[in-house]
Amino acid sequence: MNYAVIGTGIVGRTLAAKLSDLGHKVTIGTRDVRRTLENTEPDGYGNEPFSVWSAAHPDIALATFEEAASTAETVVNATAGMSSLDALRAAGADNLAGKLLIDVANPLDFSQGMPPFLNPVGTDSLGEQIQRAFPDARVVKTLNTMNCSVMVEPSLVPGDHHVFLCGNDADAKEQVSRLLLAFGWPEDALIDLGDITASRATEQTLPLWIQLWTSLGHWNFNFRIQQAG
Amino acid sequence: MNYAVIGTGIVGRTLAAKLSDLGHKVTIGTRDVRRTLENTEPDGYGNEPFSVWSAAHPDIALATFEEAASTAETVVNATAGMSSLDALRAAGADNLAGKLLIDVANPLDFSQGMPPFLNPVGTDSLGEQIQRAFPDARVVKTLNTMNCSVMVEPSLVPGDHHVFLCGNDADAKEQVSRLLLAFGWPEDALIDLGDITASRATEQTLPLWIQLWTSLGHWNFNFRIQQAG
Numbered sequence: 001m002n003y004a005v006i007g008t009g010i011v012g013r014t015l016a017a018k019l020s021d022l023g024h025k026v027t028i029g030t031r032d033v034r035r036t037l038e039n040t041e042p043d044g045y046g047n048e049p050f051s052v053w054s055a056a057h058p059d060i061a062l063a064t065f066e067e068a069a070s071t072a073e074t075v076v077n078a079t080a081g082m083s084s085l086d087a088l089r090a091a092g093a094d095n096l097a098g099k100l101l102i103d104v105a106n107p108l109d110f111s112q113g114m115p116p117f118l119n120p121v122g123t124d125s126l127g128e129q130i131q132r133a134f135p136d137a138r139v140v141k142t143l144n145t146m147n148c149s150v151m152v153e154p155s156l157v158p159g160d161h162h163v164f165l166c167g168n169d170a171d172a173k174e175q176v177s178r179l180l181l182a183f184g185w186p187e188d189a190l191i192d193l194g195d196i197t198a199s200r201a202t203e204q205t206l207p208l209w210i211q212l213w214t215s216l217g218h219w220n221f222n223f224r225i226q227q228a229g
Numbered sequence: 230m231n232y233a234v235i236g237t238g239i240v241g242r243t244l245a246a247k248l249s250d251l252g253h254k255v256t257i258g259t260r261d262v263r264r265t266l267e268n269t270e271p272d273g274y275g276n277e278p279f280s281v282w283s284a285a286h287p288d289i290a291l292a293t294f295e296e297a298a299s300t301a302e303t304v305v306n307a308t309a310g311m312s313s314l315d316a317l318r319a320a321g322a323d324n325l326a327g328k329l330l331i332d333v334a335n336p337l338d339f340s341q342g343m344p345p346f347l348n349p350v351g352t353d354s355l356g357e358q359i360q361r362a363f364p365d366a367r368v369v370k371t372l373n374t375m376n377c378s379v380m381v382e383p384s385l386v387p388g389d390h391h392v393f394l395c396g397n398d399a400d401a402k403e404q405v406s407r408l409l410l411a412f413g414w415p416e417d418a419l420i421d422l423g424d425i426t427a428s429r430a431t432e433q434t435l436p437l438w439i440q441l442w443t444s445l446g447h448w449n450f451n452f453r454i455q456q457a458g
Binding site: 156158160161191194212216220221226 | 341346347350351352385386390393420422423427430431433434435436437439440445447449450451453454455457
């Protein structure tokens, strides 16, 4: 499969590396290729500059949002949530039409400092905004309720824990389910929450995730739905 | 201990019955005692009219919001979240001052049908609204992330699962922690999320809770934070 991963941050890199390890052709999409490669500063979390990471991952290409999306069969939105719609518009609606678009982003607004708040929230969600903006894309929201290291290596958190998915297209969700199994998720770890409006539910867990990150002092944790039977 | 439970719905009844079973003196507060007792209709979830429930719980008194709060040492807000501030104003700021006020409500707005949305949400929460409106009360938000049957009987959900609490007053949280242990929660099930602003985090899990209730088809489940170590 040919994947475009939109976003050069730690989430995009982590997903791109995993997809590449699984044998897929992966292109990371960025707004400005030259600027991304010329940046020599670590990001706010201390992650190495993209060029350093890229040199260690020679099989993963870097291209503009548009180039990456146009040649891909499946597109992954791993941008910061507040800029996701802009990045996907730059990728181009035509380059997303008919394709599976896996949205792992959360619309965290840092404009008022820490902790960030969700925008939109309540009666809307980023997942829905993306599906509305690109009605011909088959959007599946998933993996947005955990740290990116856990996304691609669920065994980092011992025992059973869950990954949610939602979207309007059953085939697209089936395709994502197979990918999650390839990532190492057990079949019974997947919880299908229904159509894309369920993005509200998973995005709104982020404030608790952030609070727990603070309280627990690490991010190798995940939500588990404990129930009878 | 002398408790006032504000709210005559299933959450208030469940908490009142448990507190009474534990040997506490409990008064349920309502807006209009006569109207509450004269109602002969089950509620929207099929729960029996209050008078029927009340006859089976003769040790639990019914009084106005104000009477219940004035004689109580600890007040529990178990009203529907959209009317919590009104009910607590009717209880009276003076009757809440200095007291532990345990807030288990969620500000679910049903005005646009199902599913309800949160109001306030994002940069505010009901827990914070209550603390701001009654600055002399010692508000602790807890138990709002699960069905009321699980609140008072955590073993309904097998295995380990968690209950969150937050608030500005350490002594008040310590008092609530002891009450949770008396409810049957193991000590390591309690996760202190910090000050009352963490109400945003726990209230915003409600959309996921509601979605899971739909997907799983029952409400005997709870959140567990699965982590290493």
